[in-house]
Amino acid sequence: MRPKSVVKEEAIVNIALQIISEEGLENLSMQKLAQAANISPRTIYLKYENKEDLLIKLFIDEVLGAYEKAILTGFDEGMEFAEGIKKLWQNGFQYMKNNRYAFSLMQYGKTSPLLNKAYAERNIQQGQFFAPIHRFLKMQVKNGIVKSLPFEVQRALLFAPFYDLMNEYFEHLDRPKQIITDKVLRDTCEAVISGLLKQS
Amino acid sequence: MRPKSVVKEEAIVNIALQIISEEGLENLSMQKLAQAANISPRTIYLKYENKEDLLIKLFIDEVLGAYEKAILTGFDEGMEFAEGIKKLWQNGFQYMKNNRYAFSLMQYGKTSPLLNKAYAERNIQQGQFFAPIHRFLKMQVKNGIVKSLPFEVQRALLFAPFYDLMNEYFEHLDRPKQIITDKVLRDTCEAVISGLLKQS
DNA sequence: CAAAAGTAAGTAAACATTCATTTACTTATG
DNA sequence: CATAAGTAAATGAATGTTTACTTACTTTTG
Structure with a gap:
């Protein structure tokens, strides 16, 4: 054969x-x-069975799967709050920098009905990727470190600015000067963390 | 005739x-x-001249134009920081709630190369929509209220979570319970504000 | 030589766009 | 004040192209 x-x-x-x-x-x-x-x-x-099958497998396996694995490397639910979030941001930045094409398809996951549906279904089927982060945040709330807000809101506050910055990073790759440096990313991460802390 | x-x-x-x-x-x-x-x-x-023309006019005129006008209503660059941001969030939530279809196309502005290009070109040509917000933030930094960060980063911290929440809001419209209430939105806005304040 | 991997050359359906007309209305005239 | 001329609005059917996907065949291996 x-x-x-x-x-x-x-x-x-x-x-x-x-x-x-x-x-x-x-x-x-x-x-x-x-x-x-x-x-x-x-x-x-x-x-691949058809175009839909190709797109979904690209999105779920090649992009999301690889990203989720990368972002959780060295992350531990028992970490101190700021330390844990910084680790996630660092991992994310490291991964994204080296996977520009994957980032693009990932962004489509929010708009394309096809990918959105595939993403939702997968998260229901296999106890989702966000589970460790979910538990991590729950513990931080229980310990009085982090504001008590719905998980979806915490996730938005913690990671939505990150994706926005990555977008900015890639757009500035084609320009003379990069504004999204490691330092800027660290500062932004600090701001995100302080926004979620209970004592302001 | x-x-x-x-x-x-x-x-x-x-x-x-x-x-x-x-x-x-x-x-x-x-x-x-x-x-x-x-x-x-x-x-x-x-x-419309062709499909591209239709899409760009929908995006720029019907969606972005209407949104930008709505969000700046009653906003004044001279406002106190927290007050100004809350006004922008309130306006945005009010508008989005009543314009679900417009929100969808707006989200495509970040992924679709066609719309992204149209958006960038418009912002270059006519002194962009974000100008009043830009000046507002610059003043807050000058006055020592807000952390000194690149404008793109401030924008990401202030508004990226908002769009994430709107997404969540619409997804929960089709479910029994809405988690993105006015109170949740206010709380999230507070968190965003405290993340940007200089004294943590 | 069995059998899966791979191909060149298709297919019907859907696509954006256009052509040649018709429709619905205004207005100028006898 | 009836009606014909004029005109922009609107159309159904067709244009050639591109689409996702297949068929019938060839190549490459154990």
């Missing part, structure tokens, strides 16, 4: 992410992808 | 926003829009 080419499988994934990042999700077509990856359209359909 | 039907013009705009919100930007086609609005495809081209 002829063995499958790993090179081609990786090309599909990487070039798809690149097209999405550079031209937008709406401009990724199966034909364009095949041509750019120098393969036949049919080859994509050996690995 | 046959008078033009305002009803039809409005139908194009409203139904386009509805389709984008419910099915996604990538699933809006000119023919589908025409059918849903009960007009001929040709009629859309009387008002």
